Amino acid sequence: MAPRFFEDFTIGETWVSPPTQVTAEEIVAFARDFDPQPMHTDAQQAARGPFKALVASGWHIAALAMRVFVQSGGYGSTPMVGLGIDELRWRAPVRAGDTLTVRREVFELRASQTSPSHGIVRTRVSVINQDGAVVMTLISAGRVPTRAGRATDPEPA
Amino acid sequence: MAPRFFEDFTIGETWVSPPTQVTAEEIVAFARDFDPQPMHTDAQQAARGPFKALVASGWHIAALAMRVFVQSGGYGSTPMVGLGIDELRWRAPVRAGDTLTVRREVFELRASQTSPSHGIVRTRVSVINQDGAVVMTLISAGRVPTRAGRATDPEPA
Numbered sequence: 001m002a003p004r005f006f007e008d009f010t011i012g013e014t015w016v017s018p019p020t021q022v023t024a025e026e027i028v029a030f031a032r033d034f035d036p037q038p039m040h041t042d043a044q045q046a047a048r049g050p051f052k053a054l055v056a057s058g059w060h061i062a063a064l065a066m067r068v069f070v071q072s073g074g075y076g077s078t079p080m081v082g083l084g085i086d087e088l089r090w091r092a093p094v095r096a097g098d099t100l101t102v103r104r105e106v107f108e109l110r111a112s113q114t115s116p117s118h119g120i121v122r123t124r125v126s127v128i129n130q131d132g133a134v135v136m137t138l139i140s141a142g143r144v145p146t147r148a149g150r151a152t153d154p155e156p157a
Numbered sequence: 158m159a160p161r162f163f164e165d166f167t168i169g170e171t172w173v174s175p176p177t178q179v180t181a182e183e184i185v186a187f188a189r190d191f192d193p194q195p196m197h198t199d200a201q202q203a204a205r206g207p208f209k210a211l212v213a214s215g216w217h218i219a220a221l222a223m224r225v226f227v228q229s230g231g232y233g234s235t236p237m238v239g240l241g242i243d244e245l246r247w248r249a250p251v252r253a254g255d256t257l258t259v260r261r262e263v264f265e266l267r268a269s270q271t272s273p274s275h276g277i278v279r280t281r282v283s284v285i286n287q288d289g290a291v292v293m294t295l296i297s298a299g300r301v302p303t304r305a306g307r308a309t310d311p312e313p314a
Binding site for chain 2: 081085089090
């Protein structure tokens with residue numbers, strides 16, 4: 001993959017991921033490692049829990065949204081250095097067998113105030129299930145090298 | 158563990174996790190599943206990347222902060238249903254071998270406007286490395302059942 005630089009991004013640019021199914025095994029595996037609450041790790045206990053069924057950890061869905069974006073190659077071979085996330089909202093539960101699509105749209109491009117070699121790309125991310133329900137939204141800010149910065153940097157990021 | 162209800166929380170209440178080391182194997186394993194960029198998955202390529210070393214995916218650190226909180230049993234057996242995250246900032250890289258401590262403080266308690274059976278607990282989370290550097294901060298909002306709500310609900314969450 002070719003690298004992409006700050007100058008290559010345009011506002012309104014949008015990626016849509018392929019549909020990705022979330023299995024019970026994946027929900028349990030993630031939760032055992034990172035969010036070991038019964039509603040995420042044990043289908044029987046989850047049936048008596050707040051969602052009456054096994055549901056994915058919200059952090060699992062956030063991580064999955066990152067995975068499909070990296071896999072779709074949106075930034076090419078340029079490393080995407082995350083600066084932060086705003087307004088992350090878990091809007092609906094994700095159950096075993098749900099199929100998710102991730103949409104990411106560039107809505108702000110801003111020169112870095114501290115480094116002319118990088119710019120800030122802000123994107124809105126939405127995760128949508130097979131019924132069209134929005135299950136998660138967030139705003140992501142990432143740091144991307146500028147073409148100008150690369151030209152003056154003998155070993156750029 | 159006993160359940161905790163909305164009425165049991167107090168502003169200023171703080172948890173501090175035990176120190177948790179992050180290994181290269183864990184960094185690579187998480188990133189292969191959820192953030193497969195070379196700076197997270199391949200030590201040799203990472204040495205030429207933006208941090209000149211293997212660094213953890215930011216989502217790995219966010220998930221790890223959740224894990225240590227659940228493991229510390231802060232909410233007892235009450236399920237913590239995450240509503241959202243604000244102002245997540247990745248402030249410094251986490252390298253293989255770093256030892257992290259997670260601090261979580263309740264700073265806002267708010268009755269739910271839509272459901273008297275639940276309240277909203279907002280916490281500030283900080284992740285600090287072995288040198289005292291803050292590597293990540295975020296604000297978390299979670300929904301917790303009220304004791305009053307439980308009393309009227311034959312099969313509560």
